[in-house]
Amino acid sequence: MTPDEFRRHGHEMIDWIADYLGDIDERPIQARVDPGDVRAALPEHPPTAPEPFDAVMADVDRVILPGITNWQHPRWFAYFPANNSFPSILGELMSAGLGVQGMSWVTSPACTELETLMLDWMQEMLGLPEHFRSTSEAGGGVLQGSASEATLVAILSARYRATRGSVNSDGDTSKLVAYTTSQSHSSIEKGLRIAGIGTEHIRVLPHDQNFAMQTDALADAIRADLVDGLIPFFVNSNHGTTSSLAFDPTAEIGPICREHGVWLHVDGAMAGIAALAPEFRWVNDGIEFADSYATNPHKWMGVNFDCTTYWTADRSSLLGALSILPEYLRSAAAEAGAVIDYRDWQVPLGRRFRALKLWFTIRTEGIEEFRRMIRGHVATAQQLAGWIADDDRFEIVAPHALNLVCLAVRDGDAATDALIDAGNASDAGHFTRTVLDGRSVLRISVGASTTSTDHVRTAWETLRSLA
């Protein structure tokens, strides 16, 4: 592709994206394809000669678009939102165009320094503790690709601290024990497993009727493990679970962790972004006790995936856990300690210039725009909860302080499951299922940038008529 062709096809692509996002509500939300359909519509073998870009775009329209589920759809109530936005798309585009590597400061200083600044901006915008700031004595922030990776980095930092670094040489994780509830994201168990902490050393603590951790049980479990000669090393506290947006009581969990020197990670993947609005800053309650914290601008803040903000109050454990310095990566600036080399803050070595999309989005959208959207989604979800409460065929089965409402049909699980399927088939919305205390649940997550109260009302009326 020549530079001139790139200009032409690039302009077309920009317009294509504007058109796609502009009339997305006229598309079905979910792909209407069967397994294998997409592949069967494409050549089984690579082309031997170059093809014109227009031929590729024709296949996008013919094969790819019918085969995707439209996550940017205003009737998106499934999983959690994964919003993009125009400025973040341009930030991703610039990152691809520049094609620089940010593994070390020296490999592109602006990539590192803009990222550090963005983490400090976000610390301020979310009202997070000062000890997470890069300018603090022991803390700092970094962009991770996903909350899963942030969780793994937290676990590895905790493992390093609990073993005083000996795990790097002896690999001995045999005494380490982690604590969380069944409501935690799958990435907690996955991260622990990767780090050599098997299910036998994961204490799944009981939760209360609000799906929040019972802290007495945490204290008891830690004491019992200590008696058994084990080392409690990691507690995960959820600030907004995936199933029901439940909040663990970090303000109570924190002192228990402090007493026993246990690393406290707070997982605020989805809900943490609500703290952009001061009245929702309670989502961070107790976070001053956290050794690490993650939330996702790529969910509720319109910065296209991947963009997870991760902070730690203990960067020396992080660096101890992850830094390895071969000769070909040495630099004078790093040896002098004057710079951050973010490769030592993450699992991979290479890294894109992801800070650009956060910077573009914050500057051009502005904090008030984020607050407006968050407030709108929460208000709509509260209206929805009111409508649900008015129909006694349904039951709201979890607290709904933010933008997720979990409901069940009183007739039982089969009726709830059937309603989820019928709702999805109707295309009035895309809904996903979860299970809370053994019961089938229909989740309605209100979080797509373009979702209005009308979209939610229509979806709800459709569900009512289908029930």
Place this chain on the structure above:
Amino acid sequence: MTPDEFRRHGHEMIDWIADYLGDIDERPIQARVDPGDVRAALPEHPPTAPEPFDAVMADVDRVILPGITNWQHPRWFAYFPANNSFPSILGELMSAGLGVQGMSWVTSPACTELETLMLDWMQEMLGLPEHFRSTSEAGGGVLQGSASEATLVAILSARYRATRGSVNSDGDTSKLVAYTTSQSHSSIEKGLRIAGIGTEHIRVLPHDQNFAMQTDALADAIRADLVDGLIPFFVNSNHGTTSSLAFDPTAEIGPICREHGVWLHVDGAMAGIAALAPEFRWVNDGIEFADSYATNPHKWMGVNFDCTTYWTADRSSLLGALSILPEYLRSAAAEAGAVIDYRDWQVPLGRRFRALKLWFTIRTEGIEEFRRMIRGHVATAQQLAGWIADDDRFEIVAPHALNLVCLAVRDGDAATDALIDAGNASDAGHFTRTVLDGRSVLRISVGASTTSTDHVRTAWETLRSLA
């Protein structure tokens, strides 16, 4: 940003990228900034009101561009290449615009199926074993974010197989031993460390004068560990090391691994792409023995980072190591076994539509264009080696069968180090240093898409004059 503003700024951004890449050779290669310069030139606090996009772009030109090291520069001889290309930039742009999640088949079927097809295309284009194909009985491929992540996934698969899955419950890695040479990439030690294999259980095997593993030593080490009641579980074989593009003898290593049931991972991160040209397919020698293999289209194939192709011949160990299925991720298609859920093939849960950039690039550039570039780089590197051999102040210190030449100044390490610094200061090229058997080495990696023989000749003449 309104849709119309997006169109306008998007067109501008496309042109900006074309301009940036078009006159990149007029820029200095390395950033000319001191630690803290970039941050100091930007506001310390986030803006309270939205700013026009033009103001952001003005800051890009004022602050960001002078602060980056230009990895797409034709005089790039440092590290390894990390090429982008016009079609891959458009693929990344489309991925950001669509904003879909490919964690499961059902969350966007085309995202999964196009990726599977691209891995099969690449298997064919690179001449890799049929048992890596998705249509094979036990194997398959997946895109990873980086070779580091691919390595970690390989280690976790090996750990699962060696412990027959018990590591998932007991976390016991105490008997597992891994084998590689000192020439391996840092991600090998990092991945092993993450997986709970400390340095005490990593056997750093001796290499020969070509920096290739001594296989007698491997066989001896495995036998000694077995006598000690340990479990040899993972061997990493390098197909092109980072320091010198050395190749371990996989055809000899493979039978030893087979004999003892040890997982063999082949790391072809940079050099593996050379197999696109049939005459360089020797880079894969012995790969039929590999349980897993990774190479990076984001290095030498012009697909912008991140895009690592990873294959395994044993997907059941991969799935055993990484799959966790919470209620909110269940789907009928997955339960029926009819589809791939790539979240279980990687560390994170979320994933972008990365296959688009590979598809766009393969289709519009064509295999012959990749071959032409690879052949050109190799031929130029061989010319360079001839010029170096003609000047007896220099010594070539490693084999140079492909596109990397490693040299030292005969006057000693101080002279070599001084030459690297002087070369970088001259801006005739960007060069990085490594150490081979204790000796300082200047690496000249010829791999940027735009690098011509003239660029290399000029760089070499400058180095000669500086020596």
